[in-house]
Amino acid sequence: MSTGILGHDPRLPLYQQLREEMLAKIAEGHWLPGAPIPTETELTRLYGVAIGTVRKAVDTLVNEGLLLRSQGRGTFVRRPNFDASLFRFFRQVDAKGQRLVPTSRIIGKQLLAPKAEIAEALSLNREEQAIRLERLRLIEGRPLFHEEIWLPASRFMALLDIDADAFGDLLYPFYESQCGQCVASARETLTVGVADSACAQHLAIGPGAPVVVIQRTAQGYDRKPLEYRVSQAAAEGFRYQIDIS
Template sequence: MNAPTLGYDERLPLYQRLREEMLAKIAAGEWMPGSPIPTEAELTKLYGVAIGTVRKAVDTLVNEGLLLRSQGRGTFVRRPNFDASLARFFRQVNASGGREIPASRILSKRLQKPSDTVATALKLGHGEQVVHMERLRMIEGRTLFHEEIWLPAMRFAVLLEVDSESFGELLYPFYEQQCGQCIASATETLTVGAADSAMAKTLSIEEGAPVVVIERTALGYDRAPLEYRLSRAAAEGFRYQIDIS
């Protein structure tokens, strides 16, 4: 059997073309998050390239955070822990002081036309719709975050048919399970605003009190935007920490 031909721009170095081929397999779901990829020897044989080319392509994807090497076990498609980003900025603790993942409650989900901001963030074409969801993140009944989430309807419309009680505490594994859409990376921007009357009631704070707004755009392994999210929380629970060396 002949080795697959590496496509893409032939002006690119061979390792970059191999990187694109490997990334395409991840994006297509052939190599799933948490699963091992073929060994270097298998990739060398499959694509008919030198082992140095394979290693450089793999190194590039490891450095980009898309693959993870595990000593003695192999190389795996990395599954990012996005909820850890919230833990950097807010104390997610229960009454006994233990850390925990906030419980979730879906308030609403519907199909709608996106705003210009959402359409731009998700790179939607004219006339494309989104699935819009609202949910609360809570610890022991206390609301920690209010979230608005927008998803391209062409990829996530099936979520409209899923009972809200069936959604898990973490949405990204749920997207993967229900829609076959895997989140690979995200960018976040933090700003501070003031709570209007509705948000003040939701977060149990005074109207006009400061709220931290976390704006997130999440991308698939093919770099296509899959989710735009706004998370709001009372600023009194906000903390910022960075280690400088």
């Protein structure tokens, strides 16, 4: 009986077996975010399949948002811009109308046994630990977001030995450079809540003041959870805009 492409389930259509193999190349870091993948001709030769099979596998990964075609340049592993999502809802500009870019500050870092809902979000079993980061995102020194970020300790243990000041403003490139973990996709849920005393202190608002809460679960290219994040911001200044046609 055939074992399929490099051991992938032979019951799957050939293009799906190839998709699984290409996805494994990305998840294992053989094909890096932002870098081109082999050409269709090279993939045809490498896996011994027809050009139509290659194109269908590539089309599937493009449609899933994991690959990006660039006319005349090739096909690349897509690197999503997750930070832009927060500013669909919060538009911060200076007196001249120029968009302000937030800075970030890690204010806490711990290794903990996560609560049940955190463990479930990260697909952790009862014995596994998680790293909790606490972060502020600031505009001109003024807190805009308070964030609680949870990471599987098994994948991010290296972060515990890094000084908080070394984290920088963007976490996902930092995860990649320090831990070899690449975030590929995320799902966000937006709700409204009230600030507890700790959050209120960080955001310089009153306890019980309304806050916008953005929960995000981020996944790697292997579709396993890499991060669970709760971002809170004062509801004042919140805006939502969408074009409908």
